Amino acid sequence: MAVMDRLNASLEKWLPEQRLFLRSDDTTRFVRLRPVTQLVGISGITVVFGWTLVASSFLVIDAVSSGNSRDQMLRAQSAFEERLDQLSAERDARAAEALAAQNRFTVALDQVSKMQSQLLTSEQQRREVETGLDAVQTTLRDAISERDEAKAIVTAEANDQAAPDRSGEFSVALDILSNELRSAADQRASAELEAAEAQLTAQELAVERDQILARNDEILTQLEDAVSVSVKPLDDVFRSVGMNPDDVLSTIRRGYSGQGGPLTPMSYSTRGNAALSQGETKARQIIVTLDQMNTYRIAIEKLPLAMPVRDSFRYTSGFGRRWGRMHEGIDMAGPVGTPIYATGDGVVIQAGRASGYGNLIKIQHELGTETRYGHLSRIRVKVGDKVSQGDLIGDMGNTGRSTGPHLHYEVRMKGRAVDPMSFIKAADNVF
Numbered sequence: 001m002a003v004m005d006r007l008n009a010s011l012e013k014w015l016p017e018q019r020l021f022l023r024s025d026d027t028t029r030f031v032r033l034r035p036v037t038q039l040v041g042i043s044g045i046t047v048v049f050g051w052t053l054v055a056s057s058f059l060v061i062d063a064v065s066s067g068n069s070r071d072q073m074l075r076a077q078s079a080f081e082e083r084l085d086q087l088s089a090e091r092d093a094r095a096a097e098a099l100a101a102q103n104r105f106t107v108a109l110d111q112v113s114k115m116q117s118q119l120l121t122s123e124q125q126r127r128e129v130e131t132g133l134d135a136v137q138t139t140l141r142d143a144i145s146e147r148d149e150a151k152a153i154v155t156a157e158a159n160d161q162a163a164p165d166r167s168g169e170f171s172v173a174l175d176i177l178s179n180e181l182r183s184a185a186d187q188r189a190s191a192e193l194e195a196a197e198a199q200l201t202a203q204e205l206a207v208e209r210d211q212i213l214a215r216n217d218e219i220l221t222q223l224e225d226a227v228s229v230s231v232k233p234l235d236d237v238f239r240s241v242g243m244n245p246d247d248v249l250s251t252i253r254r255g256y257s258g259q260g261g262p263l264t265p266m267s268y269s270t271r272g273n274a275a276l277s278q279g280e281t282k283a284r285q286i287i288v289t290l291d292q293m294n295t296y297r298i299a300i301e302k303l304p305l306a307m308p309v310r311d312s313f314r315y316t317s318g319f320g321r322r323w324g325r326m327h328e329g330i331d332m333a334g335p336v337g338t339p340i341y342a343t344g345d346g347v348v349i350q351a352g353r354a355s356g357y358g359n360l361i362k363i364q365h366e367l368g369t370e371t372r373y374g375h376l377s378r379i380r381v382k383v384g385d386k387v388s389q390g391d392l393i394g395d396m397g398n399t400g401r402s403t404g405p406h407l408h409y410e411v412r413m414k415g416r417a418v419d420p421m422s423f424i425k426a427a428d429n430v431f
Contacts, residue, residue: 004036011035062314073307091290094222098283101216111205119198126191140181234296237426241303242418243367245296251367252295302366304344305423306389308373308409309396311338316406319419328417329372329410336377336405338396342387343371343423351379357408358400361393370415374408375400 008017015035022029238245309332317331342363349370350362357374361381364370377397387393398405411420 008035011039015039063312091293094219095290097219098216098286101212101219102283105209105212105216109209115198115202115205119195119202122191122195122198126188126195130188137181140178234293234300237296237300237303240426241422242413248299248367249292249295252299299367301389302345303423303426304342304346304363304365304369304371304389304411305426306341306343307424308332308340308343308371309334309338309407310341313338313407319417319421326417329374329408330420331406331408332396333404333406334396336395336397338405338407339392340373340376340394340396340407342389342391342393344369344389346371346387348381348383348385348387348393351382351385354400356401358402359394359397360400363387363393368414370412372408372410372412374410375402375406377405 012035015038017035018033018038020031020033022031235245238248311334313332313334315330316333317327319330320327340361344363344365346363346365348361349364350360352360354360354374357372359374359376359379361373361376361379362370363373373394375397376394376399378395379393380395381387381393396405396407402408409420411418411423
């Protein structure tokens, strides 16, 4: 008591004793507020006021941070979709260019084949003309010999006796042979000119064909580089979530293995053209890579890569050990009733109460993945329902072993819990 008295006496200067009177009908009482009591009351009020200010600041900061996270997520999703559209447009443009180049190349090959056929025909005609010309020359030589012999005989007979003059007949025969010789020579010159023109045209077509092959090879190289660059980010998506891309591709192809329709085998060069063979090889590789890209796209659509919460929230606990125990998911805190969405296509395999999870929804996805949504206040699906990415499945709550309203979100691969953040951030690899 002596200590309290001394303390009251020292505080009397700043906090003088106050009395609070309580009056009733027949009595009057008062309560003494000594300096120590007043100091304790003022200190308590100050502490409560300060705590209120700090808590309000934390709430404001959390709200601002949650808003920024949501904006960043929306921008990232928009950029991802825009990039996919650009890649698809570029792929289609490159495929159209390759098809047009292949068509031009086919037309050029047809023209070269026609010109070669014409050249062969002209060469055969030239040989026939040369053969005929040789025959005419032989005939002419024979006729000249006969004429000379006839002249010699006529001269001899004229010397002996007046024999009939047959020089006119020989002149007519000589004129006929000369006309045939000139005609054969003209035909030969014309055939040689046509052969020269056909050979020049064939050379020009060969140069044009080589240019088309070079352009086609350049286009195929650019297209091959484009699709190769586009495949790597998709490959990184699966590696970032702990999946083997080769296993994923094999699984998807087994599920999408339908075939049908008329098949036209790819042509093979019979001329031993190395450039054409190389172009066919690149074209086949591009087709294989495009098939790989399409298979990756199908697989990505089956993975739970979206956010389960779209409204404002804050992360309150991550994946890993917490207080000596393994926390197999992430916690997202928000108001009770906040909408919860499916993060991927799948089938609901559980929708109900589950011990520490409270109200729990389990969704089985393809490729061996499963998602869990715990502590819900309301479940909007039932077992067996097929859901798509973005479907509303429940509301955030505080059921089960929970210290406040939040969503406990898990991702499991073949029964083993993995960090859900690796799936949420995996889509960043395609930007």
